[in-house]
Amino acid sequence: MVKCEFTGLAAWVVQRAGAAYMLCFAIFALAAITVHPRPSYAEWKAWVSSDAMSAGIGLFLLALLTHMWVGLRDVLLDYAKPEGVQRASLLLIGMALLSVGVWALQILVHARA
Amino acid sequence: MTSRARPVFLNLLGIRLPVGALTSIGHRVSGVLLSVSIPFWVYLWGLSMRDEQGFRRANELMAHVVLRVVLVLFIWALAHHVLAGIRHLLSDVNVGSTLRSARKSAYAANLGGVAVALLAAWLLW
Amino acid sequence: MKLSISRYNPELDSKPYMQDYEIALVPGDHMLLDVMLRLKQQDSTLSFRKSCREGVCGSDAMSINGRNGLACITPVRNLRGTVVLRPLPSFPIIRDLVVDMTNFFAQYHSIKPWLENPEPPPEKERLQSPAERDRLNGAYECILCGCCSSQCPSYWWNPAKFVGPAGLLQAYRFIVDSRDKVTDDRLKNLRGPYRLFRCRTIMNCAEVCPKGLEPSHAIEKIRSRMLNVEPSGGLDTHTPPPGRP
Numbered sequence: 001m002v003k004c005e006f007t008g009l010a011a012w013v014v015q016r017a018g019a020a021y022m023l024c025f026a027i028f029a030l031a032a033i034t035v036h037p038r039p040s041y042a043e044w045k046a047w048v049s050s051d052a053m054s055a056g057i058g059l060f061l062l063a064l065l066t067h068m069w070v071g072l073r074d075v076l077l078d079y080a081k082p083e084g085v086q087r088a089s090l091l092l093i094g095m096a097l098l099s100v101g102v103w104a105l106q107i108l109v110h111a112r113a
Numbered sequence: 114m115t116s117r118a119r120p121v122f123l124n125l126l127g128i129r130l131p132v133g134a135l136t137s138i139g140h141r142v143s144g145v146l147l148s149v150s151i152p153f154w155v156y157l158w159g160l161s162m163r164d165e166q167g168f169r170r171a172n173e174l175m176a177h178v179v180l181r182v183v184l185v186l187f188i189w190a191l192a193h194h195v196l197a198g199i200r201h202l203l204s205d206v207n208v209g210s211t212l213r214s215a216r217k218s219a220y221a222a223n224l225g226g227v228a229v230a231l232l233a234a235w236l237l238w
Numbered sequence: 239m240k241l242s243i244s245r246y247n248p249e250l251d252s253k254p255y256m257q258d259y260e261i262a263l264v265p266g267d268h269m270l271l272d273v274m275l276r277l278k279q280q281d282s283t284l285s286f287r288k289s290c291r292e293g294v295c296g297s298d299a300m301s302i303n304g305r306n307g308l309a310c311i312t313p314v315r316n317l318r319g320t321v322v323l324r325p326l327p328s329f330p331i332i333r334d335l336v337v338d339m340t341n342f343f344a345q346y347h348s349i350k351p352w353l354e355n356p357e358p359p360p361e362k363e364r365l366q367s368p369a370e371r372d373r374l375n376g377a378y379e380c381i382l383c384g385c386c387s388s389q390c391p392s393y394w395w396n397p398a399k400f401v402g403p404a405g406l407l408q409a410y411r412f413i414v415d416s417r418d419k420v421t422d423d424r425l426k427n428l429r430g431p432y433r434l435f436r437c438r439t440i441m442n443c444a445e446v447c448p449k450g451l452e453p454s455h456a457i458e459k460i461r462s463r464m465l466n467v468e469p470s471g472g473l474d475t476h477t478p479p480p481g482r483p
Contacts, residue, residue, distance in 0.1 A: 008428075008435030009464050016205065019198055041161075041168035048162060068151070071144050074438075077431060078395040100155060107159040119330035119338060120253055122244060122301065123394060128327055129304035134391070137440040204439060205462075210455045211474040212444040 015070040018063035025060050049111040057108060065101045069094065133219040139226070140197035143190035150187055181237050188233040193226030239263055239273060240320040243284065246331050254331060256322075263314065270317065271298055271310040285334040293448060296383025299326055300335050306385035306446040326388035328397060342384050345401045349409040349427065354420040370416040376473025377411035377456060379449050380404060386443035386453055392436040399432035403443035403453030406434055410456035410473075413463060425464050434460060450475045 038044040047053060072093050080086040130138075161171035174180055200218045204210050209218045239261055246254035259277055267273050271291055278284050286309070287297040293311035301324040302312055309323075329337035355364065387393045387402035401409065409428060412418050428434040437457050444452040452474055459469035 008431040008433070009461075011431065012435055012461070013465070016202065020202060023195065023199070041165045044168065045162060064151075068144075068148050072148060074436075075141065075145065078392065078436070100152060104155050104158075107155070107162055111162045117248070119248070119332065120246065121328050121330055122254065122324045122326075123328050127304055127322070127324065128301070128389075131442060131445045133441040133445070137391075137438055141438075201439060204458060207458070207462075207469065207471070210452075210458055212441065212452055212476045215441050215444070215454075 011070045011073070014066050018067035021063045022060060022067065025056055025063075029056075045111060049108070054108055054112060058105070061101060061104050061108075065097050069097055132216055132223065136197050136200070136219040136222050139193050139223065140201075143194040143197075146190045147187070147194060150190075185230055185234045185237065189226055189230035192229035193222065196222040196225045196229075239314070239317070241273075241277070242320050242322045243335070244324040244331075245284075245334050247283075247333060254325075258320075267314050269310050270302065270312040270314060270321070273314060274309055274323075285336050287336055294381055296381040296448075299383040299385050299388075299448075301325065301327060301388075306389045308383060308385070308448045311448060326384055328394045329384065329388055337384075337388075339384060341397050342387055342402070342404065343382075345387075345397075345405040346382065346408060349401060349405050349412070350420075350424070351408050351412065353412065353415065353418045354423075355417060356419060364417045366416055373414045373416070373472055374411055376451055376475050377407050377414070379475070380407055380411075380451060381449060383448060385446045385448055386451075389442040389446045391440060391442070392438055396432060396436055400436035401428070401433050403437075403457070406437070406460065407451065407453040407456045409434075410460050413460060421463075425460070428460065429464065444476075450477055452476070 038047050048057065073090060076086055076089050076093070080089050157171050157174065160167040160174075162168075175184065200209065200215075200222050203218075204215070209215055241259040241261070242256045243259060244254050245251070245257045259280070261273060261277055261280065263273070264276075267276070269291075271288055274284075274286060275288070286300065288310065289295040289297045291310045293308050296308065298309040299306060300309060301322075302309070303317070303319075303322050306326060323335060325331050325335045325337045329339065329342065332338050353364075382404060384404065386407075387404045390403055392400050393402040406428075409424060413421055413424050418424075434457060437454070439454050439458070441452075441454045444454050447453070455473055459473070462469040
């Protein structure tokens with residue numbers, strides 16, 4: 001299982017690092033699209049599927065999914081008390097996040113094809 | 114010695130929540146709401162990337178009133194989550210870790226989120 | 239003054255209930271504890287812990303108008319309306335305002351609150367410079383009253399697994415003590431998902447500490463230490479909140 005049990009410290013670091021990266025990338029992307037809008041499909045697609053943006057978005061997805069995993073896991077560790085319920089919920093959320101990750105990656109790969 | 118389990122006082126309505134606690138609850142609730150909305154944004158993004166039609170359809174969807182309201186709420190959740198998150202990141206490097214400064218930054222995060230949401234609402238109308 | 243106090247007698251009551259009191263204030267009633275002691279003359283069955291009456295033993299910690307504090311240093315003039323007194327949140331209630339502190343102390347003991355130094359003891363005491371001693375400021379003053387941990391939501395949800403602000407503040411106290419040599423073990427002890435990392439930096443602990451301490455800040459510094467980043471500076475203390483309830 002890719003998203004296995006992190007220790008407290010490792011999870012915290014991943015969440016913080018991911019947050020910092022996402023913040024920087026989001027500010028950059030927002031600034032870029034404000035300064036240079038891409039109102040047509042062709043321009044939009046070209047920008048997103050460019051090498052630099054693809055790499056940035058790919059990393060953003062990784063950061064987002066791991067950040068979400070740590071956060072949602074924290075919620076479950078706090079409130080989901082019966083062990084069975086907690087484990088099942090963690091498994092479900094892990095699978096949901098993986099699916100979203102694969103889906104988003106597919107969109108990116110397909111656009112660059 | 115009674116064998117019955119002892120009761121506890123945990124009526125949240127009877128416990129005061131300082132401003133930092135509100136920021137924290139907001140951070141968690143906004144996080145969950147943002148998570149739940151991710152599949153929709155991925156769908157919208159996929160739509161806009163697929164082809165010319167998909168791109169137009171995505172723009173049409175976002176012009177719809179209901180989705181604009183959803184977008185404003187999403188922006189509120191995002192703004193609060195990010196501002197509270199920045200507050201945490203700064204605290205990690207010992208900026209604003211003391212009670213006095215933490216209270217101020219908590220107010221800033223709470224009000225900032227609302228301000229961004231109002232700005233977004235105004236811009237989208 | 240009107241008060242509404244949580245009552246519970248395990249031999250008579252199935253669950254706690256609120257009882258109203260009314261008492262005329264006299265010139266000697268400076269602190270809430272003064273009023274409560276005179277209240278006990280009205281109703282001798284009212285139970286609560288108290289001892290030093292000057293804010294150093296921590297016995298009379300309770301929820302005062304929704305905010306934890308020590309009754310003996312909560313000024314009467316700051317209390318508005320009906321004063322609602324309840325036991326510390328989430329701690330098992332033994333009787334009235336008396337709570338079971340067993341789990342609280344178990345968490346404290348779990349961080350090994352004593353110096354460990356395998357080096358052979360010197361002729362006299364283990365020396366410590368004034369600067370090294372200053373690093374304990376903001377942590378050693380804790381009176382283990384329980385106000386912080388019982389106001390911490392993370393501690394409410396996981397009292398058996400999360401050490402809580404009081405225990406973690408003492409963990410910090412021993413981690414930064416130059417005479418202690420088992421820092422790595424102490425840090426390893428706190429690395430899992432529950433021991434320290436349930437902390438969300440909500441900061442309720444710092445808000446209610448009657449000694450003006452800031453466990454949340456100490457916890458951040460422990461995290462820095464875990465990442466091998468020496469946290470600069472010591473812990474702040476603040477003038478304890480003037481009992482705004």
